[in-house]
Amino acid sequence: MGISSDLLPGTRVNPTLAPAASRAFSCRSRSGSYVPPWRLHDVASSYEHLWLYNPCTSTQTFIVTLVLVCCIVSIHLWISSQGFRFLNHENWPLTVGMEGKRAFTSAARALRTSRSCRRNVGQSRRWQSTSTGNATTHTPKAFWTTGRVALLTAFTGSLTYLYGISDTSSHVRGASGSLASSKPVYATKAELEKAVAELRDLFGEDAISTDDEDLHRHGYSEWSSINIDTLPVAVAYPRSTEEVSQIAKACHKYKIPIIPYSGGSSLEANFSAPFGGVSVDFTFMDKVLALRPDDMDLTCQPAVGWMTLNEQIKDSGLFFPVDPGPSAMIGGMVGTSCSGTNAVRYGTMKEWVVNLTVVLADGTIIKTKRRPRKSAAGYNLTGLFVGSEGTLGLVTEITLKLAVIPQETSVAVCSFPSLRAAAATAMSVVRSGIPIAAMEIMDDVQMNVVNRAGATKKKWKETPTLFFKFSGTPGAVKEHTQQVKALSRHQGGDEFEFASNAEEQKALWSARKEALWSMLALRREGDDVWSTDAAVPLSRLADIIEISKKELDDLGLFASALGHIGDGNFHTSIMYNKNDPEERKKVEDCVHRMVDLALEMEGTCTGEHGIGLGKKDSLVQELGLDTIGVMKKIKASLDPLAIMNPGKVFDLP
Numbered sequence: 001m002g003i004s005s006d007l008l009p010g011t012r013v014n015p016t017l018a019p020a021a022s023r024a025f026s027c028r029s030r031s032g033s034y035v036p037p038w039r040l041h042d043v044a045s046s047y048e049h050l051w052l053y054n055p056c057t058s059t060q061t062f063i064v065t066l067v068l069v070c071c072i073v074s075i076h077l078w079i080s081s082q083g084f085r086f087l088n089h090e091n092w093p094l095t096v097g098m099e100g101k102r103a104f105t106s107a108a109r110a111l112r113t114s115r116s117c118r119r120n121v122g123q124s125r126r127w128q129s130t131s132t133g134n135a136t137t138h139t140p141k142a143f144w145t146t147g148r149v150a151l152l153t154a155f156t157g158s159l160t161y162l163y164g165i166s167d168t169s170s171h172v173r174g175a176s177g178s179l180a181s182s183k184p185v186y187a188t189k190a191e192l193e194k195a196v197a198e199l200r201d202l203f204g205e206d207a208i209s210t211d212d213e214d215l216h217r218h219g220y221s222e223w224s225s226i227n228i229d230t231l232p233v234a235v236a237y238p239r240s241t242e243e244v245s246q247i248a249k250a251c252h253k254y255k256i257p258i259i260p261y262s263g264g265s266s267l268e269a270n271f272s273a274p275f276g277g278v279s280v281d282f283t284f285m286d287k288v289l290a291l292r293p294d295d296m297d298l299t300c301q302p303a304v305g306w307m308t309l310n311e312q313i314k315d316s317g318l319f320f321p322v323d324p325g326p327s328a329m330i331g332g333m334v335g336t337s338c339s340g341t342n343a344v345r346y347g348t349m350k351e352w353v354v355n356l357t358v359v360l361a362d363g364t365i366i367k368t369k370r371r372p373r374k375s376a377a378g379y380n381l382t383g384l385f386v387g388s389e390g391t392l393g394l395v396t397e398i399t400l401k402l403a404v405i406p407q408e409t410s411v412a413v414c415s416f417p418s419l420r421a422a423a424a425t426a427m428s429v430v431r432s433g434i435p436i437a438a439m440e441i442m443d444d445v446q447m448n449v450v451n452r453a454g455a456t457k458k459k460w461k462e463t464p465t466l467f468f469k470f471s472g473t474p475g476a477v478k479e480h481t482q483q484v485k486a487l488s489r490h491q492g493g494d495e496f497e498f499a500s501n502a503e504e505q506k507a508l509w510s511a512r513k514e515a516l517w518s519m520l521a522l523r524r525e526g527d528d529v530w531s532t533d534a535a536v537p538l539s540r541l542a543d544i545i546e547i548s549k550k551e552l553d554d555l556g557l558f559a560s561a562l563g564h565i566g567d568g569n570f571h572t573s574i575m576y577n578k579n580d581p582e583e584r585k586k587v588e589d590c591v592h593r594m595v596d597l598a599l600e601m602e603g604t605c606t607g608e609h610g611i612g613l614g615k616k617d618s619l620v621q622e623l624g625l626d627t628i629g630v631m632k633k634i635k636a637s638l639d640p641l642a643i644m645n646p647g648k649v650f651d652l653p
């Protein structure tokens, strides 16, 4: 099957015209896909490399000015060549309007009579001479014939165009004004087809898909806060690190964007394809390569799901504690440096990765480190790739630390009169040093969702609620439960309700983990979800949750607040009608205010979902231009052609 895109990456589109432009730019257009207008800036900024129409760069200003000057001079020369006086008028500045008008009238008349002029030049000159008086008598035989002027214009136009596409001066400077790399120009359709054909020759027809549904699945996500109108043009299914390297080499040769894809559960359009390109899906790289119980580690491929992994290794008495979305896989979890409910006890993804095998943009295969739990050897490249959202390389093997499965686990639920009281309890639990295994907050709306979704047999009180997970020896679990009970009571919390058995515990915890999906199932027909996360220093959590909750309630929409409260990380999910501009605007303002507030409190715009396409502006606001400039330099040194997941984390280059 061939690539049937109408327009391919590299096509130049006016970013200010999105979404029309983004539709036009689409490698495969999708009905139903949608970019909320207020986020067009995010998308448009992904098209930043389409320099020709961006009025902000000096190159463009220069080119536009040059072309305009050329046109004016050419028109003047043409008119002069026809025998009019114009620039050689003594009082040109004062009389140019009059002359221009006269010249225009004459030119119009000349056009009307152009046929006869062309047939008989002498006749034409006679006509000019009557209309311009003495002018003809002063005009020597014109060098600038219409043909020559047209030639000059075409030549100048081509020169300026070539200058423009090779120029790196005005837009290669990064945010800090110091990054020197050129704007990416990606493959043409012919080059893409060549690359696909080469890869199919190497790995077989099925290894590269251009099937519409496949492309859609790899560029669009129902639970993503942002979706754009472009899709990848092909999906590659490698089976080994070596094959990933060959894919990278082909993409590098033809300058084709590469977008790594594992579980597809990320929420900020992290795997979307604003520049088309090839999505590299690791589906067939789903093996646990080595389990080493004595070392308490394992090595696996990227498409191993964290839930499947724990199922596979449970007999070893070990488990992998990082728990993001149920369908997430290790490769993508490295990509977003995710966390989850267990992070308050066990930490986030970056603490659990020992080493990585990475295929770089040019196909080079590297290993970031050996296998000891600690190492002070050289730069921390492992840490560099964790959380880089596929913008620096493709992770093909991961060595992970493992934790010991606790002897006992217990889950308790406690309702509170207010979110502030619940948040205050959570803070006091953390401050008292009780090694809680997990601590989650859900507001009244989310508790209503749990009840309506029927996730557990019990009906829960629909008020702000804390979910506690205790784990350890039976004695420790008992002791910690008593301590937390006392702290909850102090803040007006109800009696603890315990999950009655392991099954109930599992159901309750998965009700929390699948909260987003439950909300989606209960939404109004056609509604979209905007789900976002932010994190603040612990002491500010109660404040931000209270303010944000009030704003959510004021929206009058189906919206909830929940989060990993022990980490100072909370989430909001808002269902809204994308076709109602007023509703959209309200939601946009609400989310932006929440992020701004988090930043004002020395927090972050994302505790765990990453930047993707959706939070690039917030990242600049959070870290500043100089810090983003350093990130850009790192990116430019590892991926000078900017083919690795372009447009994510920050704008290019």
Ligand SMILES: Cc1cc2nc3c(=O)[nH]c(=O)nc-3n(C[C@H](O)[C@H](O)[C@H](O)COP(=O)(O)OP(=O)(O)OC[C@H]3O[C@@H](n4cnc5c(N)ncnc54)[C@H](O)[C@@H]3O)c2cc1C
Residues within 6 Å of the ligand: 223, 259, 260, 261, 262, 263, 264, 265, 266, 267, 270, 271, 282, 302, 323, 324, 325, 326, 327, 328, 329, 330, 331, 332, 333, 334, 335, 336, 337, 338, 339, 340, 341, 389, 390, 391, 393, 394, 395, 396, 513, 514, 515, 516, 517, 608, 609, 645
């Ligand atoms: C219901 C639900 C609940 C969730 N709860 C949480 C939560 O509690 N905590 C949390 O942190 N997140 C949560 N998430 C978000 C999501 O699960 C995480 O972001 C997760 O880490 C994404 O993993 P994935 O395999 O789905 O990655 P993908 O979505 O496939 O990819 C994520 C990013 O990593 C890159 N990538 C993928 N594979 C590779 C690779 N092999 N090499 C290099 N880069 C790669 C991609 O290009 C992309 O930028 C939730 C999502 C859902 C739908």
